[in-house]
Amino acid sequence: MKENDAFIEYRPGESLPLSQIPRMHYYDFYNQASLEIDRQAQVVHYFPLEDGGKKLLLLVLRKKSLHHKLLIGAAYAVNDAISFTVRSKMFHLFEREIMEELNLRLHGHPWPKPLRKEIQNYKLFTLQGSEVHEVGVGPVHAGVIEPGHFRFSAVGEEVKFLEIQLGYQHRGIEKLLPTLSLARMPTLIEGVAGDSAVSLALLFANVIEGLTLGGGEGQGLPKSTADSILRTLALELERSCNHIGDLGALSGDVAFLPAAAYFGRMRGEVLNLLLQLSGNRFGKNLIRPFSYRIPLTKERAVTIIKKIDEVKREVEEVGALLFSTPSVLARFEHIGVLAHTTALKLGVVGVAARASNIDYDVRRDYPYEYYHDINVPVRSLAAGDVLSRARIRYQESIDALIISKNLLNHWISLDERATRAVAVPTLSASSLVISLCEAWRGEMSLAAVTDSKGAIVKIKIKDPSFHNWAGLAYAMRGGEISDFPLCNKSFNLSYCGVDL
Amino acid sequence: MYQILWNRFKQGKRTHAYPKAPLELPEMYRGLPLIQGSDKGEEAATHCPQQAIFSSSIDLGKCIFCGECEQRSNSEFVRFSNCFEMSTNTREELIVSEYRSIDAKSCLGRKSIRELFGRSFQLRQVSAGGCNACESDINVLNTPFFDLARFGVQIVASPRHADGLMITGPVTLNMKHALLKTYNATPAPKLVIAVGSCAIAGGPFYDSPEVIGGVDELLPVDLFIPGCPPHPMTILSAIVNYLSLHH
Ligand code: SF4
Ligand code: SF4
Helix, strand or coil: CHHHEEEEEEEECCEEEEHHHHEHHHHHHHHHHHHHHHCEEEEEEEEEEEEEEEEEEEEEEECCCCCCCCEEEEEEEEEECCCCCCCHHHHHHHHHHHHHHHHHCEECCCCCCCCCCCCCCCCCCCCCCCCEEEEEEEECCCCCCCCCEEEEEEEEEEEEEEEEECCCCCHHHHHHHHHCCCCHHHHHHHHCHHHHHHHHHHHHHHHHHEEEECCCCCCCCCCCHHHHHHHHHHHHHHHHHHHHHHHHHHHHHHHCCCHHHHHHHHHHHHHHHHHHCCCCCCCCCCEEEEEECCCCCCCHHHHHHHHHHHHHHHHHHHHHHHHCCCCHHHHHHHCCCCEEEHHHHHCHHHHHCCCCCCCCCHHHHHCCCHHHHCCCCCCCCCCHHHHHHHHHHHHHHHHHHHHHHHHHHHHCCCCCCCCEEEECCCCCEEEEEEEEEEEEEEEEEEEEEEEECCCCEEEEEEEEEEHHHHHHHHHHHHHHEHHHHHHHHHHHCCCHHHCC | HHHHHHHHHHHCCCCCCCCCCCCCCCCCCCCCCCCCCCHHHHHCCCCCCCCCCCCCECCCCCCCCCCCHHCCCCCCCCEECCCCCCCEEHHHEEECCCCCCCCCCCCCCCCHHHHHHCCCEEEEEEEECCHHHHHHHHHHHHHCCCCHHHHCCECCCCCCHCCCEEEECCCCHHHHHHHHHHHHHHHCCCCCEHHHHHHHHHHCCCCCCEEEECCCCCCCCCCEEECCCCCCHHHHHHHHHHHHCCC
């Protein structure tokens, strides 16, 4: 086999010259990728790229056995080439996205409809059978939530099939990005999903830092420990407040109002800590390439530590209450079960994956920022039901508070605490960088590509929800329509993160 | 049951007395910007990702409160205060300069509207794109600290029960249809509230061909609430002031 005919290994965050991407024949590409999938590889990214007037399909896989590395391979797009989804469901949305973007067909794709464009005219899946009835919900919902359409095909109360139709919030982000200045790009990227703004800004910063000339572990200029610690702190606070909020939402859904109110308030307390760090409750405008914009003072750090102690104690108290209340457990247990094998097949990530006994966390498996130096406890449970997802969230919210406190103490003990703001140097020409992070919902990734002048021509963003919506649809099968709100909240996926 | 009561006792009462008692937000919070002078305005404008600065004024409709202009001008052009009360009746009033700031207290609804809705006001929220942070900060108005319901303001499920719409997001083309349908389903007289820089002027998504870039391109807006997202207190105070609910 020629060298250019096989997938290559790649360490996330490093700059890869486009010339080094193996360009294979689709057939070889397909066979090799399929082999990797059979060996438990999972998709991280699959997207088209402009390559000398032709369209290259770039596939990024991850595999447990590859220590801290990914696999990258590519093939030129051909119309009517055989679809991966035929073999592996985790390609479903990726391939729909590709078909929509390149306006081509992939042979055998089971549901080749567009993802985000002209959604008024979409056909929804219908199940045959005289006893099947359909229930449609959305796009405008009863609560204060994002728009999306859910179509249940049920027999009696039992859900046989759920189709989730998103796209209502399509803002044209990926198209707009390459036209913008480097200064405006991160504000738009933070707008992909505000509840994950810190993670998104971090990925953008990491990608730009990776693309920057100047050596130092492919990271451009050497990073300051202080900045890395503070960035990691912001990520953990983001994780914690979202998980606490979700516990509140789950409590509310089963009408356990005391816990709903307490968790709701505690989420606010942690949002206020992000506000203390950044001036924004969602931590927006804090992380930028080569900079951590808002300096922290020791006094504020001490105040934040105190608050963390307080919130942690309260979360533990209310958590103990929640998980010992029989009426709550009765509603959480055995509902919305996502079996381990199904979760693997669909490529589910994050909390939902760990609740179905999948041992994967980007913080441990592809460490970035200060996670190189942290022993992240990776929590997993076997049942795959609402209760497991709730328990994992609870545990991770506490872990995040503990990590945050340790980081702050460590930061206080540093000799050099000042934050930096370095002007962004020139980017490597004709290169690709992919960065990964464990956002609070799971693996999030961002890829950027430069042209021969070092200008960004493509940014590809993948929210963990892109993997996980299918998990929710499968978890509903065999359940009752009335369990949907609870089930939905236990996954709490992002609509806007997928709509882009 | 005993545990629930014990928890209830420990949690205590958490609702803030605002507007009866003043509320101070953390110093780090970037609220209403105060323009200090025009010297560094032009230079600050070159760093603004939102093109919100011109002639040493800031258009708070476009501004995402990132603080870049304050940092770059060493606070000589502008200083962000921690005042959260910001809302206006018109789009033009959102432009602040050295000579004109926002006086949220004078942002009132018509007398007839205040009389009609002053004791009970039902809102339907429509998320028309955006990043969902605005929706999150509207949602927390139901939590004990803010407790919007104590003013008789409720967020309801159906537009048919609503006296007004609270709209977030830059209005994506894909949501235009659903937004108009919801508006038409709301009985008149009805108020339209644009929450967040997206709903006012497209926010970070301005210039994208996939968004309309502001609710007022489509519907008449009665109340503008700036921010990205606006602090929950900004939203709460805007509604309380507009309907004079503090009396
Ligand atoms: S705070 Fe507002 S005006 Fe200042 S730079 Fe940011 S967006 Fe522009
Ligand atoms: S105004 Fe800002 S916070 Fe609100 S939806 Fe738009 S981007 Fe998100």
